[in-house]
Amino acid sequence: MDTTQPAPAAAAGDSQLPFDATLLFKALQYQLLVAVDYCYALQPGQCLWLEVFGDVTVPGVSQTEVKLYTDKLTDSHTNLWNTLKNWLHENFDRASYQSLILLTTQEFGAQTLLKGWNEKSPSERLEVLETIFAAAQAAKKAAKPTSKDYDSDAAKPSKAQSLQQYVMATERRADLMDVLERMRITTGADSLELRLEKFVTSNLKIIRPSKCQRFIDDLLGFMSSTELVQKGWKVTYEAFTNKLTELTKLHMKHPTTFPPVDVAVLKKSIDIEQIKPKLFARKIVEIGGEHQLKRAALHRLVAETTISDLYADGELFKTDVDRYLNNHLERHLYGRESAMLDCSGIYCTTQLKTQSMKFYLDQHATDVEQFCGLESTMTEFRNGIYHMLADDVSGDKDEEFHWRLWNE
Template identity: 50%
Template sequence: MDSKLNVDATKLFEALQYQLLVAVDHCFELEKDECVWLEVYGDVTVPGKAQVEVKFYTGDLTDGHSNFWNTLKNWMNEKFDHTAYKTLVLLTTQEFGSQATLASWNTRTVADKVSAMEAILQGTEERFLASKKTGIPASLKLQRLVMDSARRGDLIQILERVVITTNAETLAQRLHRFKKNQLTPIRAEKQQQFIDELLGFMSSTELVANGWKITRLMFDNKFSELNARYMKFSNKFPEVDTDYLKRTINVSDLMEYAFVKKIQEVGGDDYIKKAALHKLIAEQTISELLGECRLQKPDIARYQSNQLNSHLSHRARQMIEVRKVTEPDELKLESLKFYHERHALEAEQLCSFENTTLEFRNGVYHLLAETQPEEKDDEFHWRLWK
C-alpha cells in the first residue's frame, strides 16, 4: 500500500523510538550511581543534571512555535522543581526558521532572551488585534501564560538553564551513529536484533510499571548480555525462541517419522512432543550457525559422530546389563529408563561454544535417530534389544 490512512500511527511509534534512543545516549554517560528517568519528570531526565524534552518534528522552529512555548510552560509548572537541574534542554529535529529571532538563543544573556520573548508576544498581540477576531488563539494564551509578570522570577531562573538543540539527528541518522559507534563488534546480521532488544528493554512493561527508571547497572547488564549473545565470533551458545517452536508442533503429524517410532517402541509416547521440540532446536541452531559461518559442516558432522559413537557404546553396555531380562514389558521399561538416563547426561560442548544446552544435544539424538547408516549395527536406537 502506497498511501496511509488518517488513523496511521507510525509517527507516534517513531517518536517513541527516537526518545528511547536519546535516553540510550544518556545511559552511556551515567556515572555508576546515576540513573535515567523516562516520562516521570519529562521526556528524559538525569536527576541533578539534565531534563530533556524531545521533539521529533518536521518543519521549522519559529518564534511562536508551541514546541518552544509549551516546553517553557511545562518547566514553569509549580510541581516541576526546575532548580533540581543544571540544564533544561529542548532537543528537536526542527531547524530554526529563517526569520526566527530565537536562532541565537544559546549565546544570549537571560535579559536578551526575555526581551526577545517579550517582542514575540507583542507581535502576536498586534496580529491578533489586526485580525479583529473575538476568540483568543491558543498560541496567544500560551505566550501570555509564560510571560505573565507574576511568574517572571521563575521564568528567569528557568531561562538561566535552558539550552535549545535544533537540527538534531533524524531517527535514521541516530540509528546509523549508534550502529557505527556501539555495534561494530556485533555481527552485521544481528545488529538490528540487538537494537530491537535494547529498545525493548528500555520500554519493557516491568520498567514502566516500576516508575520507568533505568540505572547505570541495569543498562550495563543488558548491554553486556546483548554483546555476549551477538558479538562477532561470540562463544555464547545461540538462543532460540522455544515458545514459538512449541506452537509449531502437531504430534499427530509426526507419527511416520523414524525418531517418533523409535520412542514409541520403548513406551515413550508421552515424551514425543518434547523430543520434537528438541529436534527443532537442534535443527534451527545448526542452520543458524552454518548460515552465519560460525561453524562449518565438518564441525557439525564431528559432533554428531561423537554423540552417535558414545550412544552406541552406552547402549551396548546397557544391553549386557539387561541380557537376563526376558519379559517384554520389563525390557521396554529398562529401555525407557535408558532413554531418560541418556537425556539427563551432561551435554558435550559443541566446538568452543560455552554452555551447550541439553535441549540441543538431545535434539541431535533425535536427528541421529532419523538417519539410516550404511551399517545396520550403527543405527541409533533406544531399545535394549536387537
C-alpha cells in the same frame, strides 16, 4: 515526548481508522532511544529519570524535552512555547540543571527568529521572544472582528497565543531568565529510523548481526519495564550497566555462553502429524514412545535453530558441528551395545520395548557436554542432537543410530 508525523498509508483494501496509535508508540520508542544515549553517558552513581521531571532527566545535569515531529519549528510553534511553560512551572527546580534542552527532529522554519539560538546570550534570547510575542499580539489585534460580525469563538486566543501570554507574563520574567540562561535547542535530530541505524553502528559492533534487533528490543524492554515504571521510572548507572553486560554476554560475537533460545515460540510451530513420518520419529514410535514425540521434535528444533543461527553469524563451522555429532554418535553406539547386553535372553517384545524406553530416557538425562566450549549448553540442545543423528540415513549399518535394544 510528542509527535505529529503523518499516519502511514493504509494497506490496499483497508480503510484508515481514526484511532491508530502507532505514532504514539513510535514517539515512546524515540524517547527511550534518546534516554539510552543519555544512559551510555552516565557516570557511576548517576541516574536518569523518564517522565517524572520531564521527558528525559539526569539530575543535576540536564533536563531534555523530546519531540518527534516532521513540520518546521517556527516562531509560534507550540513545541517551543509549551516547553518553556513546563520549565516555568512553580514546582520545577530550574536552578538544579546545567542545561535545559529542547531536542526535536524538526528543522528551523525559513523565517524563524529562533535561528542561532544557542549562540545568543540570555538577554538576546529574551529579545527574540519579546519580538515574537509582540508580533503575535499585533497580528491578533489587527485580526479582531468588527462589532457587526463579532464571533466570540474567533476572538478567543489560540493555543500558541495562550502559551505565549503565560510565558511572557511580567510576573514570571525572573524565572524565564533562569530558563533562558540554561536553554539550548537541538533541531534536526536524527529520525527514529536513523537513530536506530546509528545505534547499531556505534554500539553493537561486538554483537552478532542476527541478534542486533533482539538486543535493541531487550534493551528498550528493560528501559520501559513495569518494574522500573512502578518504582518511579528511574534508571541507575549500575542497573543500565548490568543490563548491557547481560545482553552483551548473551548476544556477543564469539560467545562464551550458550545463546538463548525462545523455546516457547519454537514449541508453537510443532505439528505432530507432520513429524510422525520422519525417521527420527519412527524410531521413537518403534519402542513405544509416541508420548515423547512432541518433546523430541522440540529438542531437535532447538538444536537446528541454534546451529543455523551460529552458522549465519559466522560463529560456527561445519567441522565443529560434525565433531560434536560424531562424539555423541560414538558414545550412543557404545551405550546402546552395553544396554543390549543387559537384554540378553529377553525375547518378550513388550519387555524389550520397556528396556529400550528406559535406555532412551537415561540417555536424555545424562550430563551435557559443552557445545564448542559454550558454557551452560542446553540439555534440550544436546537431546536435539540425538534426534538429528537418528534422522540421518547412514551408509554403514553398524553406524546407524537406533533406540531399540534388539537387532532386526
